Amino acid sequence: MPRNGEKVRKSLQWAALELFRDRGYEETTAADIAAKAGVTERTFFRHFADKRDVLFDGEAAFSEALTQAIRNAPKAFGPWDTLLFSFGSVKQMFIDNRPFTEPRQYVIAATPALQERAMAKTRSLVTNVTSALCERGVSEPEANLVAWMGMAASSYGVAAWFKDNSMGLGEHMAQAFEKASRLSQSNFATTKTTATSSEPRARGR
Amino acid sequence: MPRNGEKVRKSLQWAALELFRDRGYEETTAADIAAKAGVTERTFFRHFADKRDVLFDGEAAFSEALTQAIRNAPKAFGPWDTLLFSFGSVKQMFIDNRPFTEPRQYVIAATPALQERAMAKTRSLVTNVTSALCERGVSEPEANLVAWMGMAASSYGVAAWFKDNSMGLGEHMAQAFEKASRLSQSNFATTKTTATSSEPRARGR
Numbered sequence: 582m583p584r585n586g587e588k589v590r591k592s593l594q595w596a597a598l599e600l601f602r603d604r605g606y607e608e609t610t611a612a613d614i615a616a617k618a619g620v621t622e623r624t625f626f627r628h629f630a631d632k633r634d635v636l637f638d639g640e641a642a643f644s645e646a647l648t649q650a651i652r653n654a655p656k657a658f659g660p661w662d663t664l665l666f667s668f669g670s671v672k673q674m675f676i677d678n679r680p681f682t683e684p685r686q687y688v689i690a691a692t693p694a695l696q697e698r699a700m701a702k703t704r705s706l707v708t709n710v711t712s713a714l715c716e717r718g719v720s721e722p723e724a725n726l727v728a729w730m731g732m733a734a735s736s737y738g739v740a741a742w743f744k745d746n747s748m749g750l751g752e753h754m755a756q757a758f759e760k761a762s763r764l765s766q767s768n769f770a771t772t773k774t775t776a777t778s779s780e781p782r783a784r785g786r
Numbered sequence: 787m788p789r790n791g792e793k794v795r796k797s798l799q800w801a802a803l804e805l806f807r808d809r810g811y812e813e814t815t816a817a818d819i820a821a822k823a824g825v826t827e828r829t830f831f832r833h834f835a836d837k838r839d840v841l842f843d844g845e846a847a848f849s850e851a852l853t854q855a856i857r858n859a860p861k862a863f864g865p866w867d868t869l870l871f872s873f874g875s876v877k878q879m880f881i882d883n884r885p886f887t888e889p890r891q892y893v894i895a896a897t898p899a900l901q902e903r904a905m906a907k908t909r910s911l912v913t914n915v916t917s918a919l920c921e922r923g924v925s926e927p928e929a930n931l932v933a934w935m936g937m938a939a940s941s942y943g944v945a946a947w948f949k950d951n952s953m954g955l956g957e958h959m960a961q962a963f964e965k966a967s968r969l970s971q972s973n974f975a976t977t978k979t980t981a982t983s984s985e986p987r988a989r990g991r
Contacts, residue, residue: 618933657974659973659974660969661969661971661973697906716848722945722946726962726966726969727969730970733934761931762971764931764932765866765935766864767867767967
């Protein structure tokens with residue numbers, strides 16, 4: 582049976598992940614998780630507020646590390662480069678947590694209650710990233726816009742990294758930001774200047 | 787007292803908005819809302835599942851209109867232009883709903899339970915937008931990335947339109963998408979390659 586607090590937390594997280602996966606989130610109680618981890622239910626609630634929180638331990642530490650990286654980013658960087666730099670700075674956290682977060686994604690995808698909590702965590706992270714960008718002199722609306730776009734790009738990068746191990750996370754992240762940049766360009770402007778005058782039809786196939 | 791169903795729904799929505807604003811969300815019951823709208827509590831629950839839902843009526847219709855516009859967008863458009871085109875296509879819905887959605891934003895900003903519901907609505911909208919883009923041949927990960935970025939851009943555009951009436955929503959939306967495009971470019975790379983540009987990229991104010 583694990584002794585120290587950190588080990589207990591980890592055991593509870595893994596127990597929860599496995600039970601949610603094998604038995605379903607609704608069918609799993611905090612007592613089940615505690616039993617599987619070899620501790621009492623009371624110990625469970627000393628560590629976590631509820632069974633949803635078990636899967637999101639460490640999000641506060643991640644948010645803190647990311648916003649600190651934003652503060653430390655080179656001054657010459659605009660907000661977009663700042664975000665890419667910052668996600669790169671905390672990539673070791675993604676790498677360390679991958680054994681847990683990679684299987685976790687399937688459990689979240691199958692569980693609306695966990696999706697809701699995941700969205701709340703994302704929203705809170707975006708709020709913190711927005712504040713950190715504002716400290717660098719970005720206006721609040723622009724900071725918020727960039728924070729959401731950067732969050733979308735980083736999610737894309739992490740998902741690509743989960744699927745393809747031929748490149749490291751840093752490269753996947755850089756490619757994701759690059760892809761986001763390209764995807765948010767108007768291709769119609771190009772179409773207009775290259776294809777002479779034919780207005781595209783207003784209907785799809 | 788309002789007679790037909792649509793009028794009752796509208797009365798309930800306005801009553802809820804005003805009560806949440808004046809008295810606070812937690813302190814307002816469905817019965818309070820019904821009383822203010824001049825109907826019974828039972829009538830309230832014939833129209834809405836709970837008091838949170840009252841403020842988000844019409845989101846399904848909006849999602850349907852937006853995804854239909856995505857299907858109807860010119861084939862030559864890439865995903866980004868498709869989204870701008872589609873938000874433009876449904877702008878009348880934003881305009882019609884503005885008297886309600888503009889004051890609503892302050893109530894949501896003050897109420898965590900409503901923020902959660904708003905995020906869930908956004909997430910669901912992104913899921914639908916992603917599917918509609920996939921129907922146009924965009925890969926799922928890219929469609930999801932563009933959908934999130936477009937959602938962030940449209941939120942920026944609507945917020946700017948709320949603040950500044952000197953331009954219409956269509957122009958604000960186009961500017962927001964343009965701003966999102968610019969903000970998601972690497973200014974570091976630009977600094978390196980086009981040092982001669984007379985218009986340096988914004989590094990924030």
